[in-house]
Each structure stands twice: as structure tokens, then as C-alpha cells.
């Protein structure tokens with residue numbers, strides 16, 4: 001036992017460290033942040049309240065929330081020198097690549113965060129990265145289109161500000177869409193805010209393991225976040241949300257669903273149903289349940305792609321009654337539903353995982369801080385079981 005990992009081939013039955021941040025009951029499909037059920041946070045609180053809860057171990061009062069909100073608005077800007085970094089990337093670079101690289105570079109602009117002597121230091125370091133990630137993500141997207149960046153607007157809330165930086169034309173005008181002005185609607189802000197909340201933290205998942213591992217070496221907190229971004233990109237992890245939509249588009253029609261379900265079951269075919277299955281949930285992912293309800297609620301208010309929803313619905317209907325999936329406890333996970341809602345918010349597929357990053361950064365930095373404050377924590381050094389000759 002190296003204090004962070006205990007060797008376990010299954011890697012699921014042995015806790016790798018103790019934490020007070022997130023509780024998951026995989027068999028019951030329960031998720032709680034600092035003891036509060038995800039259902040309560042997603043329906044009764046804003047994403048910023050959830051961020052405050054994760055970082056401070058209690059929900060904010062009115063004044064605390066106002067101060068936190070204002071601080072993030074002021075910190076949303078990035079150094080002009082960072083903007084030139086984007087030019088090093090080809091237009092068709094995936095926004096996750098520019099996002100990870102820019103967050104690494106951000107460490108060089110805030111070397112002071114290598115030493116954090118008091119609560120105020122931890123708070124400033126955490127608020128800074130929370131506030132800048134949406135800006136960097138939106139700039140990454142606009143660079144991929146070759147269009148000018150839209151600066152953060154201090155008068156807008158965290159989530160509305162991100163949608164505006166994504167969708168506005170130069171000069172701050174809203175981008176025109178086929179159905180006219182795409183002024184950002186309150187229901188769009190609420191939907192995306194809920195999606196951020198559902199992604200905020202998730203205990204010791206693959207990318208959080210990487211963040212805590214980098215924390216254990218004493219590297220800068222922002223390079224730990226950049227490492228988490230890179231780990232999240234994989235399609236078995238955070239990249240799954242982009243793959244779900246690509247898969248629904250590839251299946252293309254309801255009457256081809258059975259063909260792909262058969263492929264997913266075929267041990268000789270590496271095709272997998274994206275958005276299905278989970279390392280820990282052997283029941284419905286509670287986040288998926290909340291998103292499914294949200295999707296049904298938004299069907300009227302947002303023009304959700306009914307064709308993709310029909311294909312997704314058919315996959316769910318077949319998979320949830322099929323012995324192969326039932327016997328393996330394979331249920332829809334959070335990624336199965338996010339894509340259809342994000343598409344309705346005019347967010348392109350290659351920005352789905354950056355959206356996951358925006359939501360999860362608070363979890364990563366909270367986990368990083370918890371690791372740093374734990375006097376018993378040691379450098380990550382899992383062992384390998386040598387089975388060679």
C-alpha cells in the first residue's frame with residue numbers, strides 16, 4: 001500500500017484513498033456532493049453554489065454567493081500573451097488539445113501558486129482556474145473556427161457568459177441561426193448550468209486519479225488540471241459524450257439500431273455502445289436519470305433533435321431489456337444524454353468534452369486541495385505484479 005493505491009487487479013473493490021468530497025453508491029445509483037444528493041443540487045441550486053459547496057464544504061449564504069460570483073467574473077480574463085499560444089495550433093486542432101496546452105501555460109503566469117501558505121492562497125488559486133477555464137474553452141473553439149475571440153462580459157453570469165463567448169459574433173452580437181437571432185434564452189442557461197453541476201465531481205475516476213497523482217509529485221496545480229484534461233479526453237471517459245452523438249449519427253435510423261446492438265454484444269467486434277456502462281454504477285447513473293428528465297422537459301422549449309432522440313430511445317429500449325446488458329449491469333451513463341441537449345444549445349460535438357472539463361474543474365481542484373491538506377498523503381507509486389519469466 002503506497003498510501004494512495006492498494007494493488008487490486010479489479011481496481012474497483014479497494015478504496016484508493018479516503019475523501020469527504022463525493023459519495024457514490026454504485027449498486028443503488030446514488031451520488032452526493034459533501035453529503036447533499038445530486039438530485040437536490042441539480043434542481044434547487046446553481047452550478048456556482050455547487051462549486052462553493054465543494055470548495056468550502058457548505059452551501060453559500062446570499063452574500064457569500066454574491067462575492068464568489070463577482071470574483072469569478074473579474075477573474076474570467078486571461079493574459080494577452082496566452083492568446084498567441086492558440087496561433088501555434090492548426091485550425092482543425094481539437095479544442096481539448098488547445099485547452100490542455102493553454103492551462104499548462106497558465107501555470108507560468110501564476111507561479112505564486114506553487115506555494116500556498118494559507119486559506120486565502122488556496123481560494124485565489126481555485127477561483128482563478130474556475131473562472132478562466134470557460135474563457136480558454138470558448139477561445140479554443142473560436143480558434144478552431146478561425147474567428148475572433150469574444151472577451152468575457154463581467155455583466156453576465158458564469159454560464160451565460162460562456163454561451164455568449166461561444167456563440168456571439170465579433171462585437172458581441174449574437175450569431176444568427178436559421179430560426180433568426182439566437183439570443184441566449186434563460187432555458188438554455190438553466191440547461192447548461194445543470195449539465196455543469198452534474199459533471200462537477202465524481203470521486204476517484206480516471207482523470208481525478210491523474211490529478212491527484214500529479215498533485216502527489218508537487219507540480220503546479222494548473223499542470224495537474226491540464227493532466228486531468230488530457231486524461232478526460234479519452235472516449236472511454238469524458239470523450240464518450242462526443243462519441244455518443246457521432247454513434248447516433250452513424251446508426252442513422254431507428255431500424256438500424258438492432259444491427260448495432262448485435263455488434264455491441266459480439267465479443268469479436270470491438271464496437272461498444274457509447275454512453276452505456278460504468279466502472280462503478282451497476283445501476284442507472286443518477287446523473288443520466290436527471291438528464292433524461294431534463295431532456296423530456298426541454299423537448300418543447302428547445303428544438304431537440306427528435307431524430308437522434310428517437311434512435312437513442314430505441315437503443316435504450318432494446319438494451320435495457322436485453323440479457324447481455326442486464327447481466328453485465330450496463331445502463332446509460334451521463335454521457336448518453338448530454339449530447340442531445342448540448343446540440344440543441346448550438347454547441348458542436350467537438351466542444352462536448354470541453355464542457356465536461358468546465359463542469360469538472362471544480363472537482364479536480366477540490367480533490368487537489370484535499371490531497372495537499374492531507375498530512376498523510378504520499379507520492380503516488382502503485383506497484384506492478386511482475387508476471388514475467
Ligand code: SDX
Nearest residue numbers: 202205236237238240264272273274275276277278279328
Ligand atoms: C465517464 O469513472 C467515472 O466516474 C467516469 C465518469 C465521471 O463522471 O468521471 O462517470 C465519466 O467516463 C462515464 C463512462 C463514459 N464511457 C462510455 O460511455 C464508453 C462506453 N462504456 C465502456 O467503454 C465501459 O462501459 C466503461 C469503460 C465505461 C466501463 O468499463 P468496465 O466497467 O471496465 O466494463 P468492462 O470493460 O469490464 O466490461 C464488462 C463487460 C464486458 O463484456 P464481457 O467481457 O464480460 O463479455 O461489459 C461489456 C464488456 O465488453 N461492456 C460493454 C460496454 N461496456 C462494457 N459492451 C457493450 N457496450 C458497452 N458500452
